[in-house]
Amino acid sequence: MTKCGYVAILGIPNAGKSTLMNKIIGVDLSIVTHKPQTTRNKITGIYTDRDSQIIILDTPGIIEPKYELQSYMMKEVSSSVNDADTVIHLIDITQPRLQDQLIIIEPYRDFLRRKKTLTVLNKIDEISQSELERKISEISGKSLNDELIPVSAKYHFNIKKLIEEIKSSLPESNFLFEPDELTNRPERFFVAEIIREKILELFEEEIPYSVFVEITEFKDRKGNGSFISADIILDRETQKAIIIGKFGSALKQLGTTARISIEQFLSRKVYLDLFVKVRKNWRKNESFLKRKF
Ligand SMILES: Nc1nc2c(ncn2[C@@H]2O[C@H](COP(=O)(O)OP(=O)(O)OP(=O)(O)O)[C@@H](O)[C@H]2O)c(=O)[nH]1
Ligand SMILES: [Mg+2]
Incomplete structure (x- = not known):
């Protein structure tokens, strides 16, 4: 009998949740940056081998919410x-x-009582063995599990062992997805995410979290790749000027960098058109947030 089930990764912003999911499935699906609060939506990545299927849910880092988003x-x-x-x-x-x-x-404790759980320590590449031992003793008895699994998501250390642990925690079930499916989110979702990742990378501190990317057109160009048009939606006029840059230079650089990554992700040629728009307070607008891609 095969094993199959859903696995959610929880943790603080920047813990490496998206990196871990990407390493387990072997594809850079979820965007990763050095900034906290990179992931906004629940993102599914699917790992399949001969006898098991792990459906991974990458989640936003847990924080005390301060605004609608x-x-x-x-x-x-x-x-x-x-x-x-x-x-x-x-x-x-x-x-x-x-x-x-x-x-x-803690707020999820009641839920978690009904689930299998694994406690995983990430980024062990950054500390020494003795420091790791000290940290383990610091949390022993206080974490969800007695057994702690140390990994380095970034350097793919102990990921195989983690996959085995996940597999043994899953229920017996038929596969819920085709073996070659990597996600259940549509391509256009990831295209919007890649553009957002490049904005977070290129504009560092100037454009904080107030950016939203909406795909407005996504068409096949008859055997010649895809035509994609996207709106970059910002909170303030001043941010618009930054994204566009002198004579449009910043926007042009963003377009090229994003297009290259999107082409890699889709494995085909892409023509990318970007537009910058200002919509004040979009983060407070519930209907805007709920809109799916
Ligand atoms: N040294 C080291 N860095 C890591 C490791 N895993 C992730 N990182 C880095 O940590 C930063 C955050 O990684 P993400 O995967 O985006 O973290 P996240 O938990 O998804 O963050 P949010 O989506 O913001 O909640 C990035 O700069 C990663 O390269 C690791 O094992 N070792
Ligand atoms: Mg993330």
């Missing part, structure tokens, strides 16, 4: 926990107060 992000976390058979609590071992990372899952 963040409340929406936290609803995505709850819904992932709800859907999951197994929950991974991913702890960033390089952070000074590990206690804080244990506290954030």
